[in-house]
Amino acid sequence: ESFDPFMETLFWDREPFNPMLPGIFSGGRNLLAHNVVETTYLDKKLPMAMHNEFAYLSSYPSYICFRCLKAPASGGETAIADFRKVFEEIDPSIRKRFETENVKYIRNLYSRRWLSELINRFIKIDESWMEVFGTNIKADVEKICDQHQLKYSWRKNDCLHIENTLPATRLHPSTGETVWFNIAANMLKHSKHNGWIAQVISQLIYPTTSSVPGYSTYGDGTNISSEDASHIRAVIDRNTINVKWSEGDTLICDNYLSAHTRLPYTGERSLAGAMRC
Numbered sequence: 001e002s003f004d005p006f007m008e009t010l011f012w013d014r015e016p017f018n019p020m021l022p023g024i025f026s027g028g029r030n031l032l033a034h035n036v037v038e039t040t041y042l043d044k045k046l047p048m049a050m051h052n053e054f055a056y057l058s059s060y061p062s063y064i065c066f067r068c069l070k071a072p073a074s075g076g077e078t079a080i081a082d083f084r085k086v087f088e089e090i091d092p093s094i095r096k097r098f099e100t101e102n103v104k105y106i107r108n109l110y111s112r113r114w115l116s117e118l119i120n121r122f123i124k125i126d127e128s129w130m131e132v133f134g135t136n137i138k139a140d141v142e143k144i145c146d147q148h149q150l151k152y153s154w155r156k157n158d159c160l161h162i163e164n165t166l167p168a169t170r171l172h173p174s175t176g177e178t179v180w181f182n183i184a185a186n187m188l189k190h191s192k193h194n195g196w197i198a199q200v201i202s203q204l205i206y207p208t209t210s211s212v213p214g215y216s217t218y219g220d221g222t223n224i225s226s227e228d229a230s231h232i233r234a235v236i237d238r239n240t241i242n243v244k245w246s247e248g249d250t251l252i253c254d255n256y257l258s259a260h261t262r263l264p265y266t267g268e269r270s271l272a273g274a275m276r277c
Contacts, residue, residue, distance in 0.1 A: 003067045004034045006250070007274045010065075017061035017275035019054070032272050039066060039271040040262060049186035050081055050236055050261045053275065056105040056183060056216075058149050058166065061275035062173070064260070065252045068245040073267025077242040078251060081259045085239045086232075087169060087180040094228050098168035102219035103184045105166065109213070111158035127213075129160040165219045172256045179256050184224055185232040187216040245271070 007016075016035040030038045042048055054060035066078065087095070109129035133141045138154070145152040145162065153161045170181040217223055242263065243251055253260055255275075 001033050003036050003250075003272050003274060006067075007035065007065060007276065010252075011063065011276040014062070014276040017277045019061075019273075019275060036067075036272050036274050039273040042262070044072075044076070044265050044269065047264060048261045049183060050079065050233075050240070050259045051183045051186070052083070052181050052259045053255050055181055056164070056166070058164070061255050061277060063252065063276045064255050065250065065274050065276075067272040067274075068247055068249040068270075069272055070268055070270040071245045071247050072265035072269035074265060075263050076265030076267075076269045077244050077263045078271075079240050079242050079261045079263060080253065081236045081240040082257065083180040083239075083259050084177055084257055086235050087178055089235045089239070090180065091231060094231060097218070098182070098184070101222075102165050103168050103182045104217045104219050104221060105164055105187070105214070106216065107160075107162045107214045108155075109160040109162070111160075170256060177257075180259075181256065182216075183259075184216040185229040185236070187214055188224060188226060188229055245269075 018035070019037055020031060032038060040048065052060070053064045109127065109132055111128060111130070129141060130136045133144055135141060141160065142152060148164075150162050150164050152163075155161050166182070168180070168182045168184065169178050171177070172179055236259070
């Protein structure tokens with residue numbers, strides 16, 4: 001309850017960004033207080049991809065802030081990457097292709113999928129479009145997609161296919177600096193960077209392109225090579241620091257200048273999040 005007044009004082013001249021709007025975020029978060037949400041529902045054993053918040057949408061917050069409600073027993077740091085330096089250090093030929101062709105984000109949301117629903121009982125891996133959009137009425141889903149400039153189509157077994165193409169870089173609204181602003185390197189169809197075991201399991205669960213929950217390509221639909229993605233992740237890794245949490249800590253991130261992720265942890269961990277436009 002104290003976090004929202006803190007945000008109102010600090011960002012008195014900025015409107016709250018609501019991450020709970022249907023279709024904006026992956027379902028599973030809870031509203032903790034006014035304009036304050038849980039940070040993630042992802043299982044604590046799983047790694048999370050480095051990302052600018054909502055980089056896969058046409059609207060996103062300028063700032064994202066975290067408050068530690070309960071620190072984990074071990075691990076659970078929030079990793080922060082400097083995406084100004086990442087832009088500068090990426091191989092110029094790779095960077096130029098991303099700037100020229102942009103990034104296409106693809107999501108496949110199932111209606112009823114027995115394998116996903118079975119695995120989700122033990123560890124949350126993906127979601128139905130009803131969870132993401134908060135409705136089971138297709139017309140409502142289509143309206144939300146139109147509002148966010150998302151191309152959509154209904155596929156076999158009532159699966160929802162969504163895609164949109166966005167720039168790979170952005171200009172910071174205050175400084176004018178160019179920053180890397182995409183999550184393409186962490187959204188390959190069957191990523192190899194988590195190891196061959198994870199890749200094989202992923203291919204067993206999602207054998208076809210249309211079953212993969214989310215992935216990215218170049219704007220023209222061409223696959224992003226694992227070599228280019230590995231290079232980008234290496235640049236991100238060397239420009240990343242880990243923030244260890246203590247209860248009551250607050251972390252304020254410029255969503256343009258920095259990307260973030262959460263490391264695996266043990267024990268209980270609870271963070272609140274709030275965003276501003």
